[in-house]
Amino acid sequence: MARLNLGSYDEGAGTGGDDGPVRVDDPSYLVGVPDEFQRLWTPHRMVYIQQGDPGHDDCPFCVAPSMSDEDALIVARGKYAYALLNLFPYNSGHLLVCPYRHIAMYDEATPEEVAEIGSITQTAMRVIREVSHNDGFNIGMNQGAVAGAGISAHLHQHIVPRWAQDANFFPIIARTKALPQLLGEVRASLANAWPHP
Template identity: 70%
Template sequence: MHADANGTGSPPEAADDFAGVPDAFQRLWTPHRMVYIDDEDRTGERSGCPFCRAPGLDDATGLIVARGVHAYVLLNLYPYNSGHLLVCPYRHVASYDEATAEEAAEIASLTQSAMRVLRETSRCDGFNIGMNQGAVAGAGIAGHLHQHIVPRWAQDANFFPIVARTKAVPRLLGEVRDELAAAWPTAE
């Protein structure tokens, strides 16, 4: 289903309805993702970068779970699953190869800690971990390096929001942040 001009749902369009050479694919429109395409934060400008702003906020307001020396961990404001975390360097760099050795090492260490904490608190069965490098690769905020850590369960809804325009996130972000921060190891 996708939203038409009136905001109502309509079925996916058949490939045969498009100009050009028909193929076997159905098209699934996801207009809710336009917030990432149209958002000024995608330009990489520091003034609009939420990953540059977050460390200046208190942890609860910034959804920050843990702070390191070179990088920090926060909850994704638009999670795929409950507990979807991001690991970001404090420094505004766009690409993994621009990170210093210290930043890369701390991103790795924080990612390992995040996995342990998520297993302990949410009893997840696995993870999707990755970085989308550049807008063309799907980075919602291409100007500031960030790694996704998405907890997964055997029976989760995966990308249900794309299909039914509904997010099944069972807990409030603040509640999840508080739980993860309390379970975070004190020494990295």
């Protein structure tokens, strides 16, 4: 395979390789040309580029409700709690249910917060099942950093949809999860299916 010659640009030059330098005014020439790089597309991280990281001192679950649903990946808002997509999902549709109040432990939640977290969880299960046709769920809370909570200062419950064939060798061999949909697409499909009172 001929190597691309990206040297001297010449308006009348050929298409690269043995034919002369690449015409940089015709980028379509490079479409589909293989190179040595593997690519992991992460468009959901544009929010950090466009809006900046809120900082290590700001709780993302406290900041999220002040943002638009699309920017914060919020699927549904209640009076005491809300549901948003996990930025680092185990599977497509991995939701988190958080109280608005900044509390760390489940036993600090008020009866109203507990009831709404439960209600949002049930609705989320129905909506995910309707949209994704999953076979089951993992639901749970990691209480405290020692128990595996990534953001231990703000209570959140995980709702992870599961399919009979959702596990493969990627996480074991390559420490990689294959996710078929972008986060924005998942948020839109769940939000559109969410029942509104």
